Amino acid sequence: MTLNRRTALGLAALAAASRPAAALTPVSRQNAAADPVERIRLWPDAAPGGERVSVTPQVIERSTDPSFHDRFARHTTDPILTVVRPERPNGASLLLIPGGGYKWAVVDKEGLDCARVFAAAGITCFVLRYRLPGDGWSAGPDAPLQDAQRALRLVRTGATANGLDPARVAVLGASAGGHLAGMLTARADATYAAVDAADAASHRPDLGILLYPVATMADPHVHAGSRLELLGPAPTAEAVERYSLERMDWSGRPPTFVLHAMDDPAVPVENSLQLLATLRAAGAPCEAHLFQEGGHGFGVRLIAGKPAAAWPALALAWAARHGFAG
Numbered sequence: 001m002t003l004n005r006r007t008a009l010g011l012a013a014l015a016a017a018s019r020p021a022a023a024l025t026p027v028s029r030q031n032a033a034a035d036p037v038e039r040i041r042l043w044p045d046a047a048p049g050g051e052r053v054s055v056t057p058q059v060i061e062r063s064t065d066p067s068f069h070d071r072f073a074r075h076t077t078d079p080i081l082t083v084v085r086p087e088r089p090n091g092a093s094l095l096l097i098p099g100g101g102y103k104w105a106v107v108d109k110e111g112l113d114c115a116r117v118f119a120a121a122g123i124t125c126f127v128l129r130y131r132l133p134g135d136g137w138s139a140g141p142d143a144p145l146q147d148a149q150r151a152l153r154l155v156r157t158g159a160t161a162n163g164l165d166p167a168r169v170a171v172l173g174a175s176a177g178g179h180l181a182g183m184l185t186a187r188a189d190a191t192y193a194a195v196d197a198a199d200a201a202s203h204r205p206d207l208g209i210l211l212y213p214v215a216t217m218a219d220p221h222v223h224a225g226s227r228l229e230l231l232g233p234a235p236t237a238e239a240v241e242r243y244s245l246e247r248m249d250w251s252g253r254p255p256t257f258v259l260h261a262m263d264d265p266a267v268p269v270e271n272s273l274q275l276l277a278t279l280r281a282a283g284a285p286c287e288a289h290l291f292q293e294g295g296h297g298f299g300v301r302l303i304a305g306k307p308a309a310a311w312p313a314l315a316l317a318w319a320a321r322h323g324f325a326g
Contacts, residue, residue, distance in 0.1 A: 038083040049138030071107040079147045081126040084115040090122035091165040099175025102229035109299040110174035142191045148184045149203035157198040170207035178213025186248040208256040215245040215271035246274040255285035261294030
């Protein structure tokens, strides 16, 4: 057999798919005690449009178990990327956008915990702590997207200096973070004025992974809490249209991987089904995995022992087929 790039990618996919779930989930007491310390501020000065912002940032711990963290960040004013580097980087980068219903942003469950899994596969991970739309930012519902666009650009422009490939930058978003990752992928418009040379780079990822995403802002399948925080109590029809992923133009967008549990009690599976129909109609490359059980917000730790625990291996194998890993 000739070992060319296509063959190597196929072998990488098989290797990823065949790894046991435990090996892909290094969430341990040691990891919980030792947070990554490498952080990157998104904005060289203050984040844009904060003249009316008066909130006080908070990071709140919900876990009472010393073996793991379960924190969320609220009222973020200085957005950051937390970097989780692999022992043997393969050149690919992953921007992780955790959920939180746009009311807060999860730090561990869909952030650092997932980052450690993908770092174990050789991917350099960047966990985004983003601003929230209800805190008074002048951009309103676009404030989180400003941070996501800026973050993707910083990852891409810093790739070469870190021995990474600027053409292999993916995004992974979960729940409301999946909505934000979807907007980052689908929307072409820049949402802020350039602040430095990094903003000349593309803000669009090369791959998108959406876990149980909040997709629609329309009834009857909307996650009401996310819509309330993003668009307010009485959004216009135009706002619902503009911020619903399934109503965006996905033509020419990068490959997208969608994962959802059909028993999700918070974000109905129809969010992913409607988005999948839009992706297919637009001819956008996509793959979807629906699990009978799993609920919502499981990340990697809360799905142990269930069929959906295979999702990181499935995502890695899919990414390898698209030239992202290996």
